[in-house]
Amino acid sequence: MKLIRMLLSIAFIAFLTGGILTGCDGFINQEKPIINENPDQGNQDIKDSEKNAPPTEKEQTPNQDQKDQNKTDEKDNPYANAPKVDPTEYHEKAIQVVAEPNDVAILVNKQYRLPDQYEPDDLVYPDVPFIFSEKVEKRKLRKVAAKALEKMFAAAEKDGVYLAGASGYRSQSTQVTIYNNYVDQDGKEKADRYSARPGHSEHQTGLSIDVSGISAECAVEECFADTAEAKWVADHAHEHGFIIRYPKDKENLTGYIYEPWHIRYVGKELAKEIFEQDITLEEYYNVAIPVNENK
Numbered sequence: 104m105k106l107i108r109m110l111l112s113i114a115f116i117a118f119l120t121g122g123i124l125t126g127c128d129g130f131i132n133q134e135k136p137i138i139n140e141n142p143d144q145g146n147q148d149i150k151d152s153e154k155n156a157p158p159t160e161k162e163q164t165p166n167q168d169q170k171d172q173n174k175t176d177e178k179d180n181p182y183a184n185a186p187k188v189d190p191t192e193y194h195e196k197a198i199q200v201v202a203e204p205n206d207v208a209i210l211v212n213k214q215y216r217l218p219d220q221y222e223p224d225d226l227v228y229p230d231v232p233f234i235f236s237e238k239v240e241k242r243k244l245r246k247v248a249a250k251a252l253e254k255m256f257a258a259a260e261k262d263g264v265y266l267a268g269a270s271g272y273r274s275q276s277t278q279v280t281i282y283n284n285y286v287d288q289d290g291k292e293k294a295d296r297y298s299a300r301p302g303h304s305e306h307q308t309g310l311s312i313d314v315s316g317i318s319a320e321c322a323v324e325e326c327f328a329d330t331a332e333a334k335w336v337a338d339h340a341h342e343h344g345f346i347i348r349y350p351k352d353k354e355n356l357t358g359y360i361y362e363p364w365h366i367r368y369v370g371k372e373l374a375k376e377i378f379e380q381d382i383t384l385e386e387y388y389n390v391a392i393p394v395n396e397n398k
């Protein structure tokens with residue numbers, strides 16, 4: 104009788120603890136995931152909902168696009184789980200900090216930002232002319248981009264085109280000042296179309312530079328697009344590992360108006376691919392959704 108009572112109480116305790124432990128295990132193994140407990144859950148929801156979304160214009164031309172899609176997947180695309188949001192606007196909840204800020208193929212835009220106060224540790228002064236003489240921060244670039252820029256400027260000279268740097272690296276604190284000045288001048292909505300918020304500027308990567316002709320005429324201005332220098336840069340930058348980061352009529356994908364002067368080092372292989380396919384870095388990583396240009 105004693106034995107039976109003992110067995111019964113052991114069974115009862117086992118039932119109690121087992122029940123509790125199963126609950127824990129269930130949670131740990133995510134057999135019954137609790138909504139909002141998993142930080143990736145939100146992204147998964149967006150991805151799942153997209154599976155049922157009607158095909159976009161891009162998906163209706165399968166051959167080349169399918170190939171591109173596979174290519175990006177093969178490379179273990181670090182931006183594959185991007186929530187799909189209007190790329191022309193900042194979406195506080197969708198903003199993600201890039202995991203590898205030193206990667207030359209890094210994507211920085213309104214959705215992806217650099218770690219707070221990120222500063223590359225290999226900034227150098229490229230040996231090329233600038234439209235100013237001071238040896239200041241904006242004259243710097245990361246070493247790999249600086250070397251490529253020197254080769255690009257030398258190649259341009261051979262074709263009788265004389266380029267100059269206008270603005271390279273920019274620290275986060277400099278961007279704070281610049282952005283705030285633009286907001287004071289034009290208001291936030293307009294400023295967001297041409298100036299990045301601190302942490303979101305490609306200039307902070309040390310891989311981007313605004314270029315101009317040596318005369319500085321039309322430097323960082325719309326009229327640069329019509330110069331011989333702009334034409335040369337558009338045709339040849341990719342041969343040296345640079346892309347025109349904000350191409351014409353792609354604001355709905357990049358989030359920024361056309362900037363023929365803003366080039367970004369991504370490495371020769373990637374630059375060639377982006378140039379030949381006539382796509383943006385957002386399209387390369389398949390994170391861009393086209394938005395209504397008239398909005």
Ligand SMILES: [Zn+2]
Pocket residue numbers: 306311312313364365366
């Ligand atoms: Zn720029």
